[in-house]
Amino acid sequence: MKILIIEDEIALQQSIAESLEKENFLVETAADYHSAVEKVFVYQYDCILLDIMLPKGSGLDILEELKKVGKAENVIIISAKDSLDDKLKGLELGADDYLTKPFHLAELNARVKAVLRRKNQQGKNTIELRNTVLDLNERQFFVNDKNIPLNRKEFDILNYFLLNKKRLVTKTGLAEHVWGDNSDQADNLDFVYYQIKNLRKKLQEAQAEIEIESTYGIGYKLIEK
Template sequence: MIIFTPMKILIVEDEQKLLETLADSLSKEHFVIETASNCLIASEKIAVYDYDCILLDIMLPDGNGLTLLQQLKDLGKSDNVIIISAKDSLDDKLKGLELGADDYLTKPFHIAELNARVKAVLRRKTLQGRHTVELANVVLDLKERLFWVNNESVALNRKEFDMLNYFLLNKNRLVTKTALAEHVWGDNIDQADNFDFIYYQIKNIRKKLQLSGANIEIEAVYGIGYKLIEKDETAQ
């Protein structure tokens, strides 16, 4: 049985409606969400738990979010923080980045934009500065946009490459059709009547994985989406 740990996100925000909207949106992406509405609660959480990404409001009812960012820096946890604030101050932005924040987003913002920023942070965190994604006997070179199986190059079109990249970065996790479409097709997904185009791209990728002898496969989760897993060689 394959066991995986979903990525965990902490949202520190005192505006209740915005907090609920953010939590609901990110939950749909299958992240584990925790929330804090003030500095005290957030401070207690970050002292005890580790998070894959933290959304941090600067203006909080009992203090300044930059104080929390300093605490995170002292704990060595500030490199996965996205500051979200209505205070569009250059000084605050620079201070936040100096303290190790990964990104800065000014309110009001589109939820889609925030989701994109979160995924970018998580990609950088997962890759740890590397330009390749490796699993089993496959290697995806993100810089040169090349795919290798057993050190042999396998041709992928642009969409196939982007989809396989997304799957590898989310290995063993359920990827919904909607999430996959939004990641690969972006805003153009609104023009699609259905997700048949995803099915055909997945079909092509599966065929290339099989023919090249890749020890990974894309499983269908009926009615929901897909999951990329490493093959159990002992079962073959």
């Protein structure tokens, strides 16, 4: 799997590259608009990490051109917290995800793997694991073919866990992914615990062959029973 990092902060660029290389990804980098354009339109990448604010140009312009040629999929925008308008525009242009700086490298790795897993689902609209099925189109969850009602946040949380099964998901990363920018306004992450608690109860009562395991002080992991 080949990943392109388009990021002008060299220290951050190198940290991301080293982290992804430890996960056995092939990594290439670009530090400005022109070198990025040269690479994205000549080579094929499985995932592109795209900063919006670049020397000599905008990452959104790159994304817009990628969309025109049908290559905007598997792009994760990495940019500053105060650029909500850029975030929305990026998602409208086809970006798969958005991660605000600063972020944990483990969270970025999880996002990259989630995007790649979605790509490898080859258009399937369900995620199946053991005796459970998550229907992404109808936003329904089934255990042994029985519909288990989930609220919106429970569904989004379970979807994120299934895309990152057996991988540690931090509380902060989960909150940012499911609640977005609103998570920054919270004094603590008790709202994450509350939703996880309810979701666990529903999984247990439905006799699902998956469960959410806690890693004290860090986060959670979805495992098979």
